Amino acid sequence: MNNVRYYRKKLGLSQLALADKIGVSRQTVNMIENDKYNPTLELCLHLAQALSTDLNALFWEEKKDENE
Amino acid sequence: MKMSKRDWIVKQVYDIYGPLDEQRRQKVDQVGNNSFLFLYIYFNIASFIALVMGDRYSNDLLIIFSFLNLLVGFVISTYLDFTINSNNLSNLEVNTRQAQQLKLHNRRRGILYILEYSIEFYLIIAFVALGVNVPLLKSLTDFKNIIFAVVYGIIFGLYKVYRKNKKIIPVEDDEQ
Numbered sequence: 001m002n003n004v005r006y007y008r009k010k011l012g013l014s015q016l017a018l019a020d021k022i023g024v025s026r027q028t029v030n031m032i033e034n035d036k037y038n039p040t041l042e043l044c045l046h047l048a049q050a051l052s053t054d055l056n057a058l059f060w061e062e063k064k065d066e067n068e
Numbered sequence: 069m070k071m072s073k074r075d076w077i078v079k080q081v082y083d084i085y086g087p088l089d090e091q092r093r094q095k096v097d098q099v100g101n102n103s104f105l106f107l108y109i110y111f112n113i114a115s116f117i118a119l120v121m122g123d124r125y126s127n128d129l130l131i132i133f134s135f136l137n138l139l140v141g142f143v144i145s146t147y148l149d150f151t152i153n154s155n156n157l158s159n160l161e162v163n164t165r166q167a168q169q170l171k172l173h174n175r176r177r178g179i180l181y182i183l184e185y186s187i188e189f190y191l192i193i194a195f196v197a198l199g200v201n202v203p204l205l206k207s208l209t210d211f212k213n214i215i216f217a218v219v220y221g222i223i224f225g226l227y228k229v230y231r232k233n234k235k236i237i238p239v240e241d242d243e244q
Contacts (some may be wrong), residue, residue: 015239016163019161025087025092026179031091
């Protein structure tokens with residue numbers, strides 16, 4: 001699960017406002033937040049810029065140890 | 069951002085209202101590829117049949133393929149319509165205030181749509197009449213044709229306004 005929703009709410013933005021800011025539909029933002037769509041690198045960069053953060057903070061996931 | 073000609077054509081063909089972003093584009097490409105594959109296979113089979121049997125059964129094949137082509141066209145357009153609508157690709161989600169403004173704008177444009185459809189139908193009637201040896205000037209000045217064209221224009225113009233307004237989805241600003 002990514003942190004797009006967390007950073008969006010931190011800035012007090014609605015899905016619609018974020019979608020308008022980065023030039024996509026609200027549906028796309030919703031699908032990204034719910035892990036139903038993998039955005040391209042370009043869109044990830046736009047998201048990071050719009051949310052005033054970096055790619056790692058938005059999308060990095062720690063790999064779970066297979067032996068756990 | 070200015071829309072490219074290709075994007076404009078894609079939006080017209082797939083009846084997409086709203087931004088053609090990468091997620092929608094991906095879905096549209098998938099739908100388009102599926103449709104192309106189906107049509108490609110159909111075209112090859114139909115051409116082969118026409119090549120092999122066309123000489124002997126030309127009249128029968130004409131009737132059969134006329135019907136089949138219409139059926140295939142209907143199947144493809146139903147598939148496109150169903151997929152576009154079920155994935156909400158043709159909707160435009162805006163806030164409540166913008167939704168009201170856009171709907172009002174569409175209603176005002178209704179007059180243009182009515183005019184567009186009326187002229188289109190008027191010309192179609194005239195040229196179809198030409199095909200059955202009715203003089204063009206006579207069909208252009210026929211009062212009945214003018215009335216039909218206006219009625220057709222009103223019905224389809226208003227339907228276009230209704231369809232466009234139905235795609236505008238007002239979204240509350242804090243909707244998740």
